[in-house]
Amino acid sequence: MGRISRLYPKGRLRLRIPKMVQSGKKYPLYIEYNWHADSIRKSTGISVSVKEWNEKGYCGIGEIRATTDIDYKYYNHALHKRIEDIDVKIHKYYEMHQHITCDVIRSFLEDNDNALRPDEGKDFIEFAKELMEKRYEKGKIGFSTCKNGISYLNQFEEYLLLEHKGTHGEHKEFIYVSDISEDLLLDFRKYRLLAKKKATTVNKTLCPILQACEYACQLGYISHQLNASLQDLYMKEEDRLDEEERNIKYLTEERLAELVSVYNTIEQPRRKEFLEMWLFAFHACGMRMVDVMTLRWKDIDFNKNFISKIQVKTRNRNTIPLSEPLIRILEKWKGRNKVFVFDLLPENFDINDHEAIYRRRNSWNNTINTSLRCISHDLKWNQDLTFHVSRHTWAVLALAHGAEISEISRLLGHASTGVTERVYAEFLPDNLATVVSKLAFCFIPDMNAKQKKVVSR
Known part of the structure; x- marks a missing residue:
């Protein structure tokens, strides 16, 4: 031997x-x-x-x-x-x-x-800048996005130097990738707000930092739990009303029932699937098309019965209860795509690439809406069925059934109830009248009765 x-x-x-x-x-x-x-x-x-x-x-x-x-x-x-x-x-x-x-x-x-560190001693700023440059070289982001991202990272680097918030270096001006923390980024966010920066500007500054954190998580440099907390640091932005929000189109309950009844008569498999996505969006409290497209299986907790997803538009996390109709639709889609629920994106798609997300969204939106319009045409409706109609339908019906505006706003994922009120202002008077009639307060005297004389003693 x-x-x-x-x-x-x-x-x-x-x-x-x-x-x-x-x-x-x-x-x-x-x-x-x-x-x-x-x-x-x-x-x-x-x-x-x-x-x-x-x-x-x-x-x-x-x-x-x-x-x-x-x-x-x-x-x-x-x-x-x-x-x-x-x-x-x-x-x-x-x-x-x-x-x-x-x-x-x-x-x-x-x-x-450094070899014993999870990040092998990699500096966070250098790591994040290299990621931006790689994404640009691969054509995933444009030149301006790359240039702006590196500029935002320079601002973070300047903050570390001025505030001595790093973990190594002579003046604590550097930080290792695995040393990044929620407290550090909260302090940086506060630092930017004190400089009188708006939430939109602060979110743009955070974007390349949080993208680097997501990539660091994939490499095992930081934990999934920490990364999930970091991704929630985007600030709430005021929703800007686009054309779809200003022009409210929705289905009545009768037409919604008619749409459900026609499902089994649709012969085209893909058109049937698009209708399933539409119904999912409706039951998911009016989930936006872009969020349906980017919904991942890991966003769904079948044990606790809820969906917890960071919205693409607002970058805020929205939690939606998992109802029976949603579970039935999800069961049908299991096994199609290991990452994305509705198989509208490849499994290796970069969820942090917002430019690519909206390119895909626009492409799928046109395809799906064309198919949905065929359904409304076959039903001889005088209105087109589009994906966004599901969002307005849910909100209008929820108001009609007496749901509070604050509850609807939260489930829609609006930044504030003020946004919800602006969008659905025309539907509020009827709903408010219903609320008042249900209360039926009647604390009033008999106005026609004769005045009683007060007897003095």
């Missing part, structure tokens, strides 16, 4: 002596690791003579003899402790990576422990 190969090396002390040894001369003592026919050494700064050195002492690691004129106990203890610490680091690195290299051993000898 041959010698059993070691998984990683052990350190020892080595007295470097020439071929011709001079009696009484002191020679330098080194810490040495032998690995893959290579010797990695580091000077200890101590010199002893050959007579003062015991090469086989301390279980073969080597030790200074008691005959020396220096404090041999102190130095032996310090040297052995030094080797033990490096051995522990090598063992830990091997446990993490199942291999070890001479460069890693050399870094440990130089007191550089």
Whole structure:
């Protein structure tokens, strides 16, 4: 049997002596690791003579003899402790990576422990800038987006320097990738707000930072739990009413029932699937088309029965109860795409690429609306069925059934109830009248009765 190969090396002390040894001369003592026919050494700064050195002492690691004129106990203890610490680091690195290299051993000898970090000592700002440049080179973002992203990262770098919020560097101006924290980004967000920046501007500044955090999570540099908390740091922005919001088109309950009844008569499989997406959006409290398209299986908790998703438009997290109709639709779509529920995006699609998301949204919106219009045409309706009609239908029917405007606003994912009131203002008077009639307060005297005389005593 041959010698059993070691998984990683052990350190020892080595007295470097020439071929011709001079009696009484002191020679330098080194810490040495032998690995893959290579010797990695580091000077200890101590010199002893050959007579003062015991090469086989301390279980073969080597030790200074008691005959020396220096404090041999102190130095032996310090040297052995030094080797033990490096051995522990090598063992830990091997446990993490199942291999070890001479460069890693050399870094440990130089007191550089970056190899043991989850991020391998990568600086966050450099990491984030490299990500922006790679995405630009791959055509995932435009030149202006890349340039602006790097500018926002420079602002974050300036903040770290001015506020000494980093974790390393002479002035705490740098931060490792795995050292990024929710508190740090909350402080940075507050710092930007104090500079009188609007929520929209602050979100733009946070965007390249949070994109880098998402990528760091994929590489295992930060935990999924931390990344989820970081992605929720986008601030609420005031919703701007687009054409679809200003022009309210919705279905009555009768037409909604008619739409459901025609489902099984549709012969085109894809058209049927688009109707399923429309019905899903309706039952998901009017979920926007772009959020249906980007809905991932990991956004859905079947155990606790809710959908928790960061909205693409507002970048706010919205939580929607998982109703029975939603579960039935989701069950039908299981197994189609491992990542995205409705198979409208490839599994490797970059969810942080907003430009690409809206390009896809526009393309799918045209395709789906063309198909939905065919359904409304076959039903001989005097209005076109579009995907956004599902959102307005849910909101109008919810108001008609007495739901509070604050509840509707929250489920729609609006930034405030003011936005909901502006969009659905024309439907509020009837709903308010219904609420008042239900209360039926009648605390009023008989106005026609004759005034009673007060008897004085």
